[in-house]
Amino acid sequence: MTIDLNSTTFGKREERLGSVVGYVGTIKDLASQSRCGSLKDRGRCFSQSSSCDAGCVLGYISHIRDIAIINHAPSGCTAGASSVLTNQTQLASKRGLPYNTVILGTDMNESDTIFGATGTLHDTILETYRRYKPEAIFVTTSCVSGIIGEDVDSVIAETGEELPIPVVPIHCEGFKSKVWATGFDAADHAILSRIVVPPRKKGNFVNFKNFNESARDDIVEMFRALGVDVFMIYSNTTLEELSHVSEALATIAICGTLASYLGNGLEQRYGVPYIKTINPLGVTGFETWFRDIGRVIGKEAEVEAYIERERALYLPKLEEVKKRLRGLRVVLGMGSSFAFQVARVIQELDMEVAYIASWHYDSRYDDGNPPPHVQYLAEHAPRDFDVSVADQQNFEILNILNRYKPDLYLARHPGTTVWAVKQGVPAIFMADEYMSFGYKRTLSFAYTILDRITNRSFEKNLSSRIRLPYTDWWYRQESASLYEEAR
Amino acid sequence: MGRTLDQVRYKCALGAMQTVQSIDRVLPILHAGPGCSDKLSTGNGNSGYFAPRIFPCTNLSEKEIVFGGEGRLRETIENALQVIDADLYVVLTGCSSEIIGDDSAEVVNSFRLQGKPVIHASTAGFKGNNYLGYEWVLQSIFEQYLDDGKEYETEKGLVNVFASLPLHDPFWYGNLEALENLLADVGLTANIIFGYDRGLKNIGKIPCAEFSLVVNPWLGLESARLLEQKFGIPCLHYPNLPVGAFETGKFLLALSEFAGLDVEKTKKLIAERERKYYYYIERFADIFLENRIMSKRFTVVADTQYTLALTRFLVNDMGLFPQRQYAMEDVPARHQATIREYFRDMNYGIEAEISFETDGHAVHDEIRKADYMGYPLLIGSSWEKKVAEETAAHFLPISWPLNERLIINSSYVGYEGALKFLEDIYSVVLTRYT
Numbered sequence: 001m002t003i004d005l006n007s008t009t010f011g012k013r014e015e016r017l018g019s020v021v022g023y024v025g026t027i028k029d030l031a032s033q034s035r036c037g038s039l040k041d042r043g044r045c046f047s048q049s050s051s052c053d054a055g056c057v058l059g060y061i062s063h064i065r066d067i068a069i070i071n072h073a074p075s076g077c078t079a080g081a082s083s084v085l086t087n088q089t090q091l092a093s094k095r096g097l098p099y100n101t102v103i104l105g106t107d108m109n110e111s112d113t114i115f116g117a118t119g120t121l122h123d124t125i126l127e128t129y130r131r132y133k134p135e136a137i138f139v140t141t142s143c144v145s146g147i148i149g150e151d152v153d154s155v156i157a158e159t160g161e162e163l164p165i166p167v168v169p170i171h172c173e174g175f176k177s178k179v180w181a182t183g184f185d186a187a188d189h190a191i192l193s194r195i196v197v198p199p200r201k202k203g204n205f206v207n208f209k210n211f212n213e214s215a216r217d218d219i220v221e222m223f224r225a226l227g228v229d230v231f232m233i234y235s236n237t238t239l240e241e242l243s244h245v246s247e248a249l250a251t252i253a254i255c256g257t258l259a260s261y262l263g264n265g266l267e268q269r270y271g272v273p274y275i276k277t278i279n280p281l282g283v284t285g286f287e288t289w290f291r292d293i294g295r296v297i298g299k300e301a302e303v304e305a306y307i308e309r310e311r312a313l314y315l316p317k318l319e320e321v322k323k324r325l326r327g328l329r330v331v332l333g334m335g336s337s338f339a340f341q342v343a344r345v346i347q348e349l350d351m352e353v354a355y356i357a358s359w360h361y362d363s364r365y366d367d368g369n370p371p372p373h374v375q376y377l378a379e380h381a382p383r384d385f386d387v388s389v390a391d392q393q394n395f396e397i398l399n400i401l402n403r404y405k406p407d408l409y410l411a412r413h414p415g416t417t418v419w420a421v422k423q424g425v426p427a428i429f430m431a432d433e434y435m436s437f438g439y440k441r442t443l444s445f446a447y448t449i450l451d452r453i454t455n456r457s458f459e460k461n462l463s464s465r466i467r468l469p470y471t472d473w474w475y476r477q478e479s480a481s482l483y484e485e486a487r
Numbered sequence: 488m489g490r491t492l493d494q495v496r497y498k499c500a501l502g503a504m505q506t507v508q509s510i511d512r513v514l515p516i517l518h519a520g521p522g523c524s525d526k527l528s529t530g531n532g533n534s535g536y537f538a539p540r541i542f543p544c545t546n547l548s549e550k551e552i553v554f555g556g557e558g559r560l561r562e563t564i565e566n567a568l569q570v571i572d573a574d575l576y577v578v579l580t581g582c583s584s585e586i587i588g589d590d591s592a593e594v595v596n597s598f599r600l601q602g603k604p605v606i607h608a609s610t611a612g613f614k615g616n617n618y619l620g621y622e623w624v625l626q627s628i629f630e631q632y633l634d635d636g637k638e639y640e641t642e643k644g645l646v647n648v649f650a651s652l653p654l655h656d657p658f659w660y661g662n663l664e665a666l667e668n669l670l671a672d673v674g675l676t677a678n679i680i681f682g683y684d685r686g687l688k689n690i691g692k693i694p695c696a697e698f699s700l701v702v703n704p705w706l707g708l709e710s711a712r713l714l715e716q717k718f719g720i721p722c723l724h725y726p727n728l729p730v731g732a733f734e735t736g737k738f739l740l741a742l743s744e745f746a747g748l749d750v751e752k753t754k755k756l757i758a759e760r761e762r763k764y765y766y767y768i769e770r771f772a773d774i775f776l777e778n779r780i781m782s783k784r785f786t787v788v789a790d791t792q793y794t795l796a797l798t799r800f801l802v803n804d805m806g807l808f809p810q811r812q813y814a815m816e817d818v819p820a821r822h823q824a825t826i827r828e829y830f831r832d833m834n835y836g837i838e839a840e841i842s843f844e845t846d847g848h849a850v851h852d853e854i855r856k857a858d859y860m861g862y863p864l865l866i867g868s869s870w871e872k873k874v875a876e877e878t879a880a881h882f883l884p885i886s887w888p889l890n891e892r893l894i895i896n897s898s899y900v901g902y903e904g905a906l907k908f909l910e911d912i913y914s915v916v917l918t919r920y921t
Contacts, residue, residue, distance in 0.1 A: 046566035049544035052522025074582055074612035075492055076499025076527050082869050082888035083529045105492035107845075110613050113586055124491045131493070131848055143520045143583045144613060147552060174520040175552050175583060394540045395570055415540035467572075469514075469541055474570045482566055 003265040003366060005193040008153050008169050010185060010261075012177035014041070017260070018363040019179045019336075023389040024480040027356070030387050031378030034363040034370035041178075046482040050392050051413075052174035055080065056183025057140055061170065061190070062088050062101050063211075063234035064242065068134035071105040072121050072152060073142030077174075078105035091212055092236050099236075102132050108144050116148060118155045125159045125167060135239040136166040138190060146173030166239075168194045178391075179360045181335065185261040187234075192265045195243050199270060203247035205229035206297065207266070209259040215434035215441065222438075225306050226299040233262075246270040249297045252289070254279060254433045256371055257337040257362065264366035276365070278373045279337065281436045282345035283318070314439035318349075321446040326350040328453065331404055333357040333390065333397050334412040334430070340373040342410060345436045347381065349446055354404045357390035357397055359413065388480065394419055398470060399479040401425050408453055424463035426452050494847025494870040496790070496815040496887070499582075500610040502527045502617025502655065503624040507577045508537055509653030511686030514573035516605075518560045518591050519581025521546035527617075530654060531893060543567040547583045557589050564598055564605060574687045575632065576605045577624065585611040599631070606631040618706055618790075618816050621652055625710035628690060635717045639694035646670060646746070647699040647714065648677045649707035650728065651792060657889045661898025662728065666702060669735070669901055672760075673743050673753050694718040698745065702728055702738075704791040704814075704829060705822040726829050728796035731804035731905035732764050733834075764902040774913060775805070780921045781913075782864035782881055784808045786857070788850055788871055789886035790816040794841065795829055797866055797885075800905060802833045807864070809839035810857050815868075815886075817845050854878060864912070881915050 004010065013019035022042035023030070033039040054077060062069060062084050071078045081103035092099035106112075106120050125137055139156055152169050160167035172186045205228055208219065213235045223230040228249060233242065245251070250273045251266050253259030263274035273296045280289040287307055294303030328351040332339050339358040346353050364370050390396045397416045401409060401423055409420040409427040420427035428448060430436075436445040501523055507515040514537050517524055521544065528539035543566070545551065545559045560578070567576060580591045595607035608627035610620045648666055651659040660682055667677040678696050680689045698721045699711040711722040723745045729738035736757045743753040768775075775781070785807055787794045791814035801807040812830065823843050830839040844850050851874040854865070865871055865880035869890040875882030884892055885899075899908040 045562045046570060047544060047546050047563065049517055049519075049524035049539055049542045050521040050546050051525045052520055055522045055526050074499045075495055075497060075616055076501055076523065076612045078492060078495045079498040079502070080526050080529050081495050083890050086869055086888075086890035102493070105495060107490045107492035108613050109490075110611075113582075113613050120490070127491050128493075143547075143552075144586065147583060147586050174522045175547050175549055178521070178546075178548055180522065392540065415538070418534045418538070419540075467536065469536055469571050469573070471570060471572045482570070 003192070003261065003268055005265065005269060008193070009171050010189045013179040013182045013185065013360075013362060014177060017365060019360055020363065020389055021178045021360045021391040022483055023361060023387075024483070025387055026384045027374070027381055027387050028378045028384045030361070031370070031374050034374060037363065039361070039363045043484040044393070044482055045484050046395075047391070048394050051180040053177050053180050053183035053186060054140060054142055054172040054174045056180045057170055057172045057186050058103065059084055060184060060234065061138055061187045062103060063236070064101065065092065065097065065236060065238050066100045066135050067239065068101070068128045068132055068137045069103045070121070070124055070128055070137060070139045071103065071142065072108070072117070072139055072145045072150065073105055074108045074144055075105060077142050078103060081105075095236055097236055100132070102128070102134070104128055113144060113148055116150055118150055118152075121150075121152065121155050122159050125156070126162065129163050129165065134165065136168060136195070137163075138168050138170050140170045141173050143174045146175065166194055181257050181360060184258050188261040188265065191242060192262060192269070195239055196246050197243050199244070199247040201247065203244065203249070205231045205248055206293065207245050207248040207251040207272070208232045209251065209253040209262060211235065211254070211258070211433050214432050215437055218438070218440070222306065226294070226297070226302045228297065228299070246272060248272050250275055250293060252293055254437070255335070255337045256365060256373070257335050260362070260365040276367060276369070276372065278344065278376050279341050280438060281341045282348045282442050283315070283439060284348060285341060285344060286438045310439045314443055317443055318439075318446065321443065321450060322350045324450055325446060327352060328407040328449075329354040329404070330408045330410060331355045331357070331401060331406040332410045333359070333416050334410070335359050336361050337371065337373060338412050338430070338433070340371070340377050342430065342436060344373065344377055344380070345442060345445070353381065353385050354406045355385065355400055356387045357400060358387065359390065359392050361389045392416070395470060395474060396479045398423055398468070399475060399477065402475050403479065408449060421459045422463055422466055423468060424459055426456055426459055428452055491846060496845070496847065496868065496870070497616040497618060497817055498527050498655065499612030500615045500617060500620035500623065501579055501581045501612050503608065503610050503620030504539070504542065504579055505617070505654035506621045506624045506652070507579070508535070509659070509681040510690070511682070511684060512536060512574040513686060514567070514571060514576050515542050516564060516567055516576050516578045517542055517544040517581060518556065518578060518584040518589065519544060519547065520583050521548070523581050530657065530887060530889070532654060532660070532895070537573070541571065543571065545584070552583060552587055555587060555589060556584055557591070557594055560584070560589065560591060560594050564594070568603060574604065577627070578605060578607045579610045579624075580607070581610070582612045585609065616817055617655055618652060621706065622710050625707070626713055629693070629710065629713055629717060632690065633694060633717075639718065641697055642692070642695040643697065644675050644746070645678050645692065645696045646675050647693050647696040647711070647720070648679050648702070649699065649711060650702040652706060652790070653681045655887050656790065656792070657885070657887060657892075657894040658898050661894070661896045662900050664896065665898040665900035665904055669729075669739065670742070672756060673739055673748055675742070675746060694720065696720055698723055700725060700742070704795055704826050705818060706792070726795065726826070727799055728792050728900060730796045730800040730899050730901070730908060732761050732902060733803040734796070734799050735901050736761065760902050764905070767906055771909070778916065780862060780919050781916050782807070782859060782862045784810045784859040784861070785864035785866065786810045786812060786854060788813040788815060788865070788867035790814065791818055791826060793866070793886055795826070797899070797908070798830065798839050799833060800908070802837055802839070804905065809837070810859060810863070811840045811842060811853060813850050814841060814843050815845065815847070818843050881912070883912055883915055
């Protein structure tokens, strides 16, 4: 699907990527339905609180240094501002960089819902510029501004003319998409359409889209071995730097869910190749990904040399630890990309994937092709296994864990790891996107698993002393029994 | 111009989901957008028996916004009753469901008519903040759960206690426990509905209390007054959260007098407590007095509860001098004049100027311009970290948002609490030398 950069709005994931938040089946069925484009979303008649695209936008766009974000919303929608900014400040200080991004809100009240608040928004934009002189102001929308039909684009266009910086709308009304990851696209759309400029010349760097750049030093080193620089986005970037991503040799990413919009957008608009292989988690993932980068930027020999060196260093150690992990049964609960990528690593480490719960699922990416990691897993899994798309639904996860009784539960995103442990299942919170990146981190991931399943004190202590909030009735049902069609 | 929310210090009324969550085995059901609970659950101490990811939520999408969400709410409640084991289900309505005009109260009533333990509070985010949401949830519980037709027998010495905003105030838990202990010291039994092992058991006892005690400059007062109207339970409003010997002694006396207890006995208790408290103060007086870098003047930027309590402690116990103080939780205008008076009756006629603010940027501008006659002592939230660095202040964050400190159940209340507060202040002060 072609990405349209002339509009302030863009298609949500359900429309662009055939994304769903409800599905039960198997890995082979999911792969085949993705290929045929036949996947249909299944609704729930019971749900627990999830996340929205607006929250995703605030958390992601605030990675950029020295901008202002104005959330056109009631106060609660901006409640996370301080914790987000604290984390971003910590990430910047780790690199010794200043970080001056601010998040403000318009604090919409009852009369605003009747008479509108475009006047407040106009004044807040001007006042924000006066106070902070940011490099740009991004205005994010909310459920309330959407439902009352605020003409945010017009206010921004008018106010923007009064200011010497870009003032950019990001449309992320929380009710609009059932897939909170649409927020990544909303942020990318704003950057691509309003910040990125045509290339002045070809640069000697690759764009690397990620979250918190925790493996930055190793990655910089890795690309130095290829003789190119790496530009990690958006964490700790400036708008000036971001404006030149169109000059990159290629765009690569830690996560397809995160990067589809920007990667494909840059490829379509500026011809920057976007690496679309499985991602660099585990050995196979890393080598497939790195080799494709080498091919695209013409550094095949350097890549092979790097791989050979690292293999010699780490593969024997990995073989060692694998012996101690063999046969462990694992359930995973993660986003649309990581769930299937980490599952591949689990199989590489000789463990068994018992079940995958993907928070949402994109049945294709912006290039029109189904996600390669699901196809890969379906082809390479020793046997077909069960998969669901669970929208972070805690009650479904605990039901699944109770049914499959795995040796280990792996989760990204807060809200289920604690509960697995409370149910007595050893669990690892894999929030760090680099937790099984490349050889070195795959090895430390393997040892983290070994440590986790060896010392079970915490889960034993806690789970034996608490009650779980679900009824026995619920544990007797199938995890998908509260899907609409199931009734 | 409208309000600019710069440095948000409060959540919206739906943040009252945290008030509900703080009552053991009482579950919020949100008729709201998918991200509301996610955004409102910042802060620590969230993963109890229920947690934000356990809260049933209608996760309103485009379809409900267009066609209405009452059906969605009905099936969510129906299934919540089957799936989740709670004593009481409190339906909270958010912005979206209220703007589109869903009659949530009617849906909830249909469950109540069937005898199901479900009640409703209107907590649309645009209607007010989480401090008001707290009152609205309490009032819903009193009106819809407690039966005012029934005769309740008064239990001698039982006192309903309302103080800090649960889960939003990082010290809420410790504060309630410390107050409970102070009450026990003079022979009263605190009836608290929030926290460990309380829940409906204690909610049921609310109408049996001899009186209600509100320890907060304003929060909880209207809810306690409702108890007065409905059940004839008198209310003792004690505006100041007592920190340190001077204020705790006053608190215990006021409490004893109101409850008709033996005041002489209380005076003896106070004397005993002060003896021990001053044993420690004496031992550490060298640190307090012979220190090259400790501040002489201070500012508190917090919710009024702490702005008042810590100002009074630092002035009346520690002999410091107040600069301008800031109350940041959007205090309703009707309470402001009274609260100003609370800052005017300190030792030696010392008065503190108090500003009711919601704009943190303006507050920081004033702090930068003020002369603290040395290093400022700045007590606030995570938002004050930067201005503290710029003004070389001793900085202790204590109020939400509190991102770089973990509080489990500690408190600055009472005699022990004051010593803990001094530990925390001087642990900051001792990191520098001049």
